[in-house]
Every structure is written in structure tokens, then in C-alpha cells.
Amino acid sequence: MKHTLILLLAFGLLATTAQAQCRAFTKKNCMTALDGYIQNDNYNSAILIPGDEAELMLTFLAGQDYRLVVCSHPVLGDVTYEIFDGRGKNLFDSRKGEPNETHVDFKVETTQQLQVKVQVPPSETAIMHEGCVTVLMGSKS
Amino acid sequence: MRFIQRTRTSIAVLGLGVILVIGCGESAESSQGNQDPVAQESVMDSEGMSVTKRQSTLTKIFHAAPSPMETASLIKRSGAHFHSDALNPAGQSAQYTTSDRQAINLGIYGADLSYATIFEENSTSIDYLEAIQSLSTSLGVNDVLSDDVMGSVEENRNDRQALIRIVSETFYDLNERLKFNGQEDLAGLVVASGWIEGMYLATRHLDEAPVELKKRIAEQKLTLDDVMRLCRSYEQTAELTGLLNAMAPIEAAFAQVNTEEGESTTNREESGSFVIGGGPTFSADDATIQAIAASVASVRNACIQ
DSSP: OHHHHHHHHHHHHHHHHHHHHHHHHHHHHTGGGGTTSEEOSOOOEEEEOTTOEEEEEEEEOTTOEEEEEEEEOGGGOOOEEEEEOTTOOEEEETTTTOSOSSEEEEEESSOEEEEEEEEOOOOOOSSOEEEEEEEEEEEEO | OHHHHHHHHHHHHHHHHHHHHHHTSOOSOEESSOOOGGGGTSOOOTTSEEEOOOOSOOEEEEEOOOOHHHHHHHHHHTTOOOOGGGSOOGGGGGGOOSHHHHHHHHHHHHHHHHHHHHTTOHHHHHHHHHHHHHHHHHTTOGGGGOHHHHHHHHHTTTOHHHHHHHHHHHHHHHHHHHHHTTOHHHHHHHHHHHHHHHHHHHTTTGGGOOHHHHHHHHHHHHHHHHHHHHHHTSOOOHHHHHHHHHTHHHHHHHTTSEEEOOOEEEEEOTTSOEEEEEOOEEEOOHHHHHHHHHHHHHHHHHHTO
């Protein structure tokens, strides 16, 4: 019985440790990219593998300056992202020679919902890694 | 015999462990692909990565809503004035004794705090931070407003930018901690009530409100959509469902806002940042704005009881 409890506790610990590691990664490696901006309250981090995607839809208010940060563990390779308007029109693609691949600064002339799509590149390696991916949003007036 | 028993026990524990691991994983929606339940089984190393056992891909759906700080900025930018009489008194925090009331009023106080901070009412901000510290302690997430953070607040009590940063980080940490603790329903209550209070503050004293503010209120039809989508993605406890149902009249009032779709355009500035032009436009007559204000006030006044 004692062994059972120990094993159960160990499994529980493994799960929470994985999430804790992702939180720690975000705090250590991603938050500084929002310096000068007021960070959005929502915590959006996930453990992804090659080929995974992530999506986020959010309203952006007219008159605010925004910074979108897509922060990922280097083991996942060149994680890319695109921004679409409410009608599905592509407004930004991080693969198209943008100056900074981890964040983009923008403002909207009218309040509108935009969709952010994040892609983790596929991998052909025999051993695949998973890594933390975080999407952060900051604003300033 | 004893060996067989131990083997059986180990297999059972392994199965339970996998279930536990899956249960403790993130509960935000995922779609597409065949998700492997062992996705969360491996543990990241200290750098935020590890070898995965998952082979099939998925699409992770994140949900978010504009923060009360953004709503408060919007109110100030529109030319409106600060109204301390509209706030839920900070001294009432002790009357909220159940976790759902505490979470709801954490959201309410968070919006009041954001409003006071943006309007540089720093003494008021500190009162609300203390009320928030009290409620977060009751909810078991007291470390987001530790004594160190409160000390930093005192040191920076006259520094608006520092206070804005501390408040934003506090609410990000609070959201993160509630999700990590498996209390997404409470995180949902905080977000929804924070939005309600932000709208309540925006719709006070409409008789003296600038035209600009009325336009901005109409646009919040979209942020309401964000909030409802986010909250519906969480486990629907009776308290969360109750609050979302109570917000139905607000949704009905916002349904009267007219929306005209428009083509979006992008232009790049010299600084490298983009300007997204075009997009939808929103308009609402005075009756609709008044209906929004009344429905928001009704829900908000129930929340602070």
C-alpha cells in the first residue's frame, strides 16, 4: 500500500512538474520580451511537439499599441506564426522576412478580433522532443 | 504469490498514474489530429523541453480576453473622468466568504484597481491591492501578492508606470496560478466579473460621457464575445454557469449594436510596427447604450452582494 501511494504521488508530481517547467520557462525566457508593455492577464502556454499548431483569437482595441510575442523552446525549431482578421484574411506572416521573428508590434485603427495561428515545424528525427510554447500579448496607450 | 500481487499492484498503479497525469494536464481545448493520451507523460527538463512519447499532432486552442487595464485605458483615453463613487468599496472584501464570491469580487476589485491605477489615484490603488491580497489569501493563491510585492507597491506608490506593471503582473500570475491549481472555473469567474466591472465603470455617468466613449462601449460587443468564449471553454461549475447565464441580458443588449464589416489593410511604419486599418465598425443609438448600461449594472450589483 505504501508503494502504491508513493507511485501515485510520483505520477502526480511528474504531471505538475511538466507544467511547472513550462511556467518557469515562460517566466525566465519570454516575459522580458514585453518590457515597456502592459501584459495581458491571460496565461497561454502549452507543451507542443513538432507538427502541432496553436490558435488564439482576441479582440484588439483601437488606439492601443500591441506587441504579440510567440516564445518557444529552441528544441522545437523555427516556430512560425500568422495573424488573420475576422474574415480570414492573412495580415502578417512571420516567415516572410520580418525583422524580428519572435514578436510583432502593431496597432489597429478599429477595434477588431484577430486570430493568431502558431505552427511548430514538423520533424523527421527518430526521437522527437516536446517543448514549451507561449503566446503573450502586451499593450500600451 | 506475493510477486504476482506486487506486479498486479504495479500495473494498476501505472494505469492510475497515467490517468492522473492526463487529468492534471491543461484543460484548454485541443482539436484536430488524434491526441495521444500519453502526451503529458514525460517531464520537461529544467530548460522547458524533453523527449516526447506523443506521435500524433494536435491544435491547441488558447482563449483570452482584454484585461481590465485595457478597458480602464480605453475609458481614460476617451476623456472620461474618475468616479470613486462607482467603485465597490475595498472595505467589503471580508464579506465574501465562499470561493466563488471571492473569485468574483477578486475580478471586480481587479477592475477597480486597474481603473484607479490608470487614473493615478494611487492611494485608492493601494487600498484595492490590500483587498485583493486578502481575497487571494482566502483562495489559497496568496503568493501572487506576497509581502515583497506589497513592499514594492509601497516603494513605488507615486510611480504610475511601476504600479501598472505590478498590477498587470499580479493578475497574470493569478490567472496562471489558478489554472495551474486546476481552478480554471475560478479563473473564469475572475475574468468575467472583471469584464463586468470594467464595463460598469465605463457606463457610469453616461450623461456626461464623451461621444468617443459611447463608440468604445459599442465595440465591447467583441470583448464580450472573447469573455464568453473563454469562460465556456472551462469546466462549467454551477457558479460559473450561473454567472454566464446572468450575463444573458448583457448579450441581448449588445446584440442591438450594429456592425458593418470592412476589408482589413496593413501598412508598415518606419518604426517597423504595423498598422492594421479597415476592419469592422460598430454603432449604437442612445437607447442601446442605456440598455447595455442597465444590464451591466444589474449583473454587477448582484456580483458585489
